[in-house]
Amino acid sequence: MKNFELRRDRYDVFRQFANPLVNISLTLEVPDFRPFCKRRQLPPFHFFLYCVLSAIETIDNFMYRIHENEVIRIDDFIGSYTVINGDSNLNFARFTRSPDLLEFIARSVRAGREATASRALINTSADLTPRQIRDNVFITCMPWFDMRAIEHPVFCHRDSDIPSLAWGKFSAPAGEKMTLPFSVQAHHGFVDGFHVHLLAQAIAGRVAEVMAAHART
Structure with a gap:
């Protein structure tokens, strides 16, 4: 939490806002991983999800949460x-x-199939404690269109501490x-905004790193 203490005064300012959320939309450029996925029969969405989530945890700012009115740093999500x-x-x-790419993808695919097959709304976090809910990063993918911007629904803006990420249609x-x-x-x-820039760089770097590592296997 030493890094957080360097910006606690900024946090103290923004926590007073009725809506302390920042929303940034950008065009993300990454190495084209689709040929890599096609050769290895990997679903591109789940490969990219692996890279996004493993990139997030390298940037402290995306790991901070608020629990019982105190700032904490989560270890995993x-x-x-x-x-x-x-x-x-x-x-x-x-x-x-899972830190292993193939196991991560297998678990992610199974979870997606279960959610797709369910008529009832599942995995709403109703079964989690308030502390366990903090171990989240909200992910939405809308592959049907070239998304320009998005504002996620928020139950209470002042208490909204979990990052929400979304992406749209891949380029040709x-x-x-x-x-x-x-x-x-x-x-x-x-x-x-600077930390969003760092995240964009981290995602692109992670995509390149994972492809390079698996090219040797």
Whole structure:
């Protein structure tokens, strides 16, 4: 928490706001991982989810939460994302992450299938304690369109401390790089625009790192 103490005065300012959230939408550029995934028969969404979540945990600012009116730093977080079920309604997938790429993808795929198959709304965090709920990063993917911006529903803005990430349609293949619309919503007491920039860099670096590591296997 030493890093947080260096910005506690900023947090103290923003926590007084009725809405302390910052929303930033950008065009994210990453190495084109689709050929890599195709050669290895890996689902691109789940590969990218692995890279995004493992990048987040390298930046302290995205790991801070508020619990019982105190700032804490979480050590790990739940794997989760939204799906559309057979009735064309929203549902939530949830799983325990793994540092191993293939195991992560297997768990993520299973969780997605379970959520897609369920007519009832599941994994709403109703079964978690208030402290366990803090171990979340909210993920939404909307692959149907070139998303320009998004504002996530928030029960109480003042208490909203869990980052929400969203992305849209991948660009058409055009060489070694690909782009996608990407959005970050986070508590401004923890996260500035600079930290969103760091996250974008970390995601691109993680994609390249994972592809390079598995190219040798």
